[in-house]
Amino acid sequence: MSKTVKKTTEELPKYVRRLAGGTYEARKMIHGRTIRVSGKNLTEVMLEFEFKIKCMDNPYLEGVRITxxxxxxxxxxxxxxxxxxxxxxxxxxxxxxxxxxxxxxxxxxxxxxxxxxxxxxxxxxxxxxxxxxxxxxxxxxxxxxxxxxxxxxx
The missing domain is CATH 1.10.150.130 (Tyrosine recombinase, N-terminal domain)
Structure with missing residues (x-):
């Protein structure tokens, strides 16, 4: 007997997947370096993910958020x-x-x-x-x- 997978109505952005427990993960390889962000809030995950992609081209931006x-x-x-x-x-x-x-x-x-x-x-x-x-x-x-x-x- 085959299991049916329940599809959600939620459309996730590219490079994002939903993990068990409701956690979201955004992951992408750029220039041989993996960028990975995970969290419970999809909006926060996407904002952090986009920020990390921008930091690849401009390390100064990362200095804004590193103590x-x-x-x-x-x-x-x-x-x-x-x-x-x-x-x-x-x-x-x-x-x-x-x-x-x-x-x-x-x-x-x-x-x-x-x-x-x-x-x-x-x-x-x-x-x-x-x-x-x-x-x-x-x-x-x-x-x-x-x-x-x-x-x-x-």
Whole structure:
């Protein structure tokens, strides 16, 4: 006995399918890179999917929606970790997270201005952080933001 598949009246856009549990998935391969977005709300899935397609051509757009913490993790793993000794990884990450990460880490890259860096340095100094700690953390953030600029995120 064959099963009959119940068809829905919902017409889905191209590259979108409905998964079990009511989740939608939009997926497409562009230039050898897969773009995949899923979620419960079809409108939100489509908006995010279209945004990610636009980001393929213009990485600056992605910088509008990537936080300093997210970029720091990506940058540190890609650029810094391969060049430093394993024993230095944890202290460097920890110094960032305990300074700039806790203050402005949740800000989007595109929104960070010099004034935010200066205010953070002042706050950290007022909290009693050592000048050497601030210099080291600032150097790390400077490298990170310079790389974001070179990658056209900002």
């Amino acid at each position: 300093l913490d997210e970029w720091f993790d990506k940058w540190f793993t890609t650029y810094k970790e391969p060049c430093i000794c394993r024993n230095s990884i944890y202290p460097m990450r920890n110094k960032y997270k305990s300074t700039f990460g806790k203050k402005i880490g949740d800000m989007y890259l595109a929104d960070i201005r010099n004034i935010h860096i200066q205010k953070t340095l002042k706050e950290l100094s007022d909290e009693g952080k050592a000048p050497s700690t601030l210099r080291e953390a600032l150097g790390r953030v400077r490298e990170c933001l310079e790389s974001a600029k070179n990658n056209r995120y900002i």
